[in-house]
Amino acid sequence: MAMSDDELGMLIRRQAARHAPPGGLAQRIGRALRAEAVAAPVSATAPKRRGWWPSLAWFGTGAATAWGLALVLLATPLPPTDALAEAVTANHVRSLMASHLADVASTDQHTVKPWFAGKLDFSPPVVDLAAEGFPLAGGRLDYLDGRTVAALVYRAGPHVINLFVWPAAEGKVLAPAFSTRQGYQLAHWAQGGMQVWAVSDLNAAELHNFALLLRERTAPRAP
Template identity: 80%
Template sequence: MSMSDEELGTLIRRHAARHMPPEGLAARIGQAVRAEEAVAASPTPAPAPVRRNRGLWQGLAWFGTGAATAWGLALVLLATPVPPSDALAEGVTANHVRSLMASHLADVASSDHHAVKPWFAGKLDFSPPVVDLAAEGFPLAGGRLDYLDGRTVAALVYRSGPHVINLFVWPAADAKVQAPVLSARQGYQLVHWTQGGMQAWAVSDLNAAELQNFAALLRERTATPAAK
């Protein structure tokens, strides 16, 4: 059955009337679209990347601080000078070993302290005390010039059986008396003290007790006018 044009138009108008949108829907849709556009125009930074970046910079800052501290500590350690007593102990030991290796223990080889002491005259700007301890088991073997603490010093050579004792003597910077101090370097025993305006370093491969006894005898003898 065919439908006339008038009937078809009536049917379309009825259908459109049933499906017309509610009043105000278009306005609400437009408002929502405009709100979305405003949000898109001014986006809020995502929090996660910010936290990650902050953590990264904090990590770099801590690393930089730690590295700077480590370098600072290294520079302080490198710049810290060796204590004078340690440096002298190393020098005394080295000179002792050198004298044994070069077989040059004495420039004046004599067991007579009356011959050894005058030999230093004119060679040094001081007069080292020279003591004969043969009766106590430490005979004098001679003397020589050596170099320590940035200056020429007297080196007196004593023996105890097959053992050699090098006694280095030179003026002390401080006239204050210092009791003997025992130390060890490279298998050698060292004793150093200050007395009568002189500082003395004794070094040998003797055991500690024997070298301390040697030092005590020297200090006792040099404390009397007869030893000068």
């Protein structure tokens, strides 16, 4: 049964109120509308209709498809891991643009680790991988996943690696997972009661190596 204009408008507003739009929603809707416009342009001789919400018959199949896409996107937020990966990438880019990589700039892990004391409700593991080609450069406070986290800064030649660390839910353990966002390489894992995200413009092989080295150095020791 076809919806009236008022019913369609009410449905869209109700969905928007229930669900926070995922990142990039406006861009995706815009691309869909432009694609439909190219595929099935509206005739210049089409009769004009009045009303705030034009009917689906007036817009034609293309617009109906776009409205349907909008409703699906509103009702389908990004998975938590994907949303967190987007936030990690955004924080990495922001730290580079703001020229504020470190609140404590030091290559000494015994200077960086104590700096976090009293500023966080956990103690992040801090290791120096200078001998392996990834020297520590400092640390700062950052904000992710609804809380304050530790951000450790490493370098690999001219490249910056941001390492975000905070307690893992229920002390879960996760094997490393690798992905790419906006041209940046990401690595994510959890061990020793902490979850860790590493992000850099290093190539994938180098970030894999960094992640594996760091996991080995911070792995809980057997009693």
